[in-house]
Amino acid sequence: MRQILSVLVNNQPRVLARVASLIGQRNFNIESISVGETENPSFSRMVIVTRGDLPTITQVAKQLNKLIDVIQVEQLEKEQTVERELMLIKVEVPPDKRTEITGIIEPFRASIVDVSPQSLVVQVTGEPSKLEAMIELLRPYTILEVARTGITAVARGSVKKAAVL
Missing domain, CATH: 3.30.70.1150 (ACT-like. Chain A, domain 2)
Known part of the structure; x- marks a missing residue:
């Protein structure tokens, strides 16, 4: 099942690499990733599209939340996005x-x-x-x-x- 994660992170070097590495270590393919500065230049937002069932994506999100530069992880529902x-x-x-x-x-x-x-x-x-x-x-x-x-x-x-x- 296609999943979209919105990941708010500190706007710092190597954060993208750490996030992508964590997802890769969990054997997920990133179908799409876009990253850009938010309304606050101290933060960037990563929009990550991947495939997996909800319990597995929830586990990946919990792992992402453990990364020091990750502020918040949200799953975006297709109907509300x-x-x-x-x-x-x-x-x-x-x-x-x-x-x-x-x-x-x-x-x-x-x-x-x-x-x-x-x-x-x-x-x-x-x-x-x-x-x-x-x-x-x-x-x-x-x-x-x-x-x-x-x-x-x-x-x-x-x-x-x-x-x-």
């Missing part, structure tokens, strides 16, 4: 096919952010399923490169609804 990802996708497109690409990306609210003689770079944001759909639609045009940020997420509403683990 806003999650987004950014993707840049470079596609081989000759000039005579660019109108087709524009027609494909418009419904996704994506944009062309770079143009070269034989390729375009498209930027799209949204839930991972939206990004996967974009990849599938652009596949016939020869995808040259894909770069994704990983998921970032917050609990919906003005009050935190995430489960503190």
Whole structure:
């Protein structure tokens, strides 16, 4: 089962390495991780996506809480979470096919952010399923490169609804 953990940590060197190492030692694969400074520059928030059952994820969260630089660990519930990802996708497109690409990306609210003689770079944001759909639609045009940020997420509403683990 896909799980999203929001981990508030001190904004210090090597914290990311310690968190990733702990998760790896528990034999979990990190599907996605994004890290950035919070509203307080002393802290960073890590949004980690992994797979596992709830008791196992709860155990991992307890282990994370034991790390000295970890302030709080929350499990974000899908129904109560806003999650987004950014993707840049470079596609081989000759000039005579660019109108087709524009027609494909418009419904996704994506944009062309770079143009070269034989390729375009498209930027799209949204839930991972939206990004996967974009990849599938652009596949016939020869995808040259894909770069994704990983998921970032917050609990919906003005009050935190995430489960503190």
